[in-house]
Amino acid sequence: MPQSIDTLIHARWIIPVVPEQKVYENCSLAIADGSIVALLPTAAAEARYQAREEIRLDHHALIPGLVNTHNHAAMALLRGYADDLPLMDWLENHIWPTEKKWVNPEFAADGSRLAAAEMIRSGTTSFSDQYFFPEATALVARETGLRAQIAFPIIDFPTPWSRDGEDALQKGLALRDDYKANERIDVVFAPHAPYTVGDATLEKIAVYAAEAQIPVQMHLHETAGEVARALAETGERPTERLLRLGLLGPQTLCVHMTAVNERDIELLQQSGAHVAHCPRSNLKLASGFCPAARLLEAGINVALGTDGAASNNGLDLFTEANTAALLAKAVSGNAAALPAHQALAMATINGARALGIDEVTGSLEAGKSADLAAIDLGGLEQQPLHDPISQLIYTASGHNVTDVWVAGKPLLKDRQLQTLNEAEVIQRAQMWRARIAGQI
Numbered sequence: 001m002p003q004s005i006d007t008l009i010h011a012r013w014i015i016p017v018v019p020e021q022k023v024y025e026n027c028s029l030a031i032a033d034g035s036i037v038a039l040l041p042t043a044a045a046e047a048r049y050q051a052r053e054e055i056r057l058d059h060h061a062l063i064p065g066l067v068n069t070h071n072h073a074a075m076a077l078l079r080g081y082a083d084d085l086p087l088m089d090w091l092e093n094h095i096w097p098t099e100k101k102w103v104n105p106e107f108a109a110d111g112s113r114l115a116a117a118e119m120i121r122s123g124t125t126s127f128s129d130q131y132f133f134p135e136a137t138a139l140v141a142r143e144t145g146l147r148a149q150i151a152f153p154i155i156d157f158p159t160p161w162s163r164d165g166e167d168a169l170q171k172g173l174a175l176r177d178d179y180k181a182n183e184r185i186d187v188v189f190a191p192h193a194p195y196t197v198g199d200a201t202l203e204k205i206a207v208y209a210a211e212a213q214i215p216v217q218m219h220l221h222e223t224a225g226e227v228a229r230a231l232a233e234t235g236e237r238p239t240e241r242l243l244r245l246g247l248l249g250p251q252t253l254c255v256h257m258t259a260v261n262e263r264d265i266e267l268l269q270q271s272g273a274h275v276a277h278c279p280r281s282n283l284k285l286a287s288g289f290c291p292a293a294r295l296l297e298a299g300i301n302v303a304l305g306t307d308g309a310a311s312n313n314g315l316d317l318f319t320e321a322n323t324a325a326l327l328a329k330a331v332s333g334n335a336a337a338l339p340a341h342q343a344l345a346m347a348t349i350n351g352a353r354a355l356g357i358d359e360v361t362g363s364l365e366a367g368k369s370a371d372l373a374a375i376d377l378g379g380l381e382q383q384p385l386h387d388p389i390s391q392l393i394y395t396a397s398g399h400n401v402t403d404v405w406v407a408g409k410p411l412l413k414d415r416q417l418q419t420l421n422e423a424e425v426i427q428r429a430q431m432w433r434a435r436i437a438g439q440i
């Protein structure tokens with residue numbers, strides 16, 4: 001007697017990511033109540049299950065939904081607004097003044113919707129976000145069905161969202177209470193960077209984080225200049241400082257990590273901290289290079305982040321994984337560094353580990369949530385197809401994604417967004433451009 005389930009997805013290739021490098025050809029994924037029940041050959045699946053819905057993906061790879069471990073979603077509205085500048089000039093003379101003038105709850109909601117649409121279209125199912133008015137981004141995650149880690153921003157000076165570090169902490173903790181019961185949305189701490197948050201605030205965060213086991217993410221070692229400034233002002237490297245303050249541990253996500261020395265690597269390794277590698281933002285802002293392959297070799301969990309679309313200028317994790325793989329080879333002078341299967345792991349299971357959600361998502365294993373992306377590999381650029389993992393990393397992009405599910409619910413169906421009105425999202429983005437340009 002066949003077992004009743006919700007969905008059977010038959011795919012040309014299924015790539016579970018765990019175990020790494022495994023590719024199943026002409027297999028099926030069985031889904032019930034939003035979770036993966038089994039991955040098995042199509043003939044066996046058809047005999048064993050009676051599904052309410054069967055989906056055939058004859059030219060596609062089915063993979064775990066991608067995990068973007070560092071984003072500033074609402075900054076999608078500032079895409080292309082201030083290009084070709086180094087980090088501190090970009091922030092201090094362009095982005096921060098513009099944020100002061102324009103960022104409000106409406107901006108955060110419209111920008112987050114634009115980013116959510118782009119992420120879903122390009123196969124992302126989970127993202128971590130650090131931006132002002134995090135309540136607006138959390139609401140967009142709730143509406144759209146994305147899985148989200150809302151990392152509320154803590155800065156010691158006035159921002160559009162908070163008066164100071166203490167105000168940000170209290171607002172963020174209240175938001176955390178609001179989302180306690182939500183299975184898809186976690187609310188965590190995001191002290192912005194070593195140069196915007198002082199020891200007193202970081203010490204408070206360390207106490208709360210330890211008491212309630214709350215993850216912390218922070219921009220760290222984004223540039224050599226940041227490290228040099230810290231050394232000149234305090235005699236301490238930023239990584240050493242986090243360790244001294246009790247903030248470097250298995251629930252810490254260090255975003256960027258360029259300009260690292262042997263001691264920094266040892267500290268990351270011993271503490272179990274994770275790294276969000278954002279290669280395209282680092283390249284565009286000329287911030288430096290994170291030695292991703294070396295960190296991985298040292299046993300450090302390295303995941304991928306796009307950073308905001310204002311410094312990338314997109315949110316496509318396929319492009320990010322491609323850049324990570326190519327950059328690692330260039331930086332190490334070794335063509336074998338960061339092979340395609342490792343880049344795919346960084347975009348999926350490593351990301352889920354970095355966000356503390358690897359028991360739920362990041363790989364296609366029975367019992368995990370059905371968070372999936374289907375990628376059409378039938379196009380000209382993917383022929384001939386010797387190795388689907390190679391094609392995913394070296395030839396595909398987010399444009400090849402056709403279908404996306406979170407917890408078994410379709411967010412993208414045959415390239416059509418299911419939980420967002422694309423035309424409205426574009427119209428709102430265009431309205432913000434005109435407002436910022438002073439045209440309306």
Ligand SMILES: CSC[C@H]1O[C@@H](n2cnc3c(O)ncnc32)[C@H](O)[C@@H]1O
Nearest residue numbers: 072095130131132153192219307308
């Ligand atoms: C505290 S909300 C986020 C805050 O960070 C700014 N930001 C965006 N990208 C970067 C980056 O690469 N390094 C440092 N800060 C960044 C953003 O504009 C907000 O002000």
Ligand SMILES: [Zn+2]
Nearest residue numbers: 070219307308
């Ligand atoms: Zn960032």
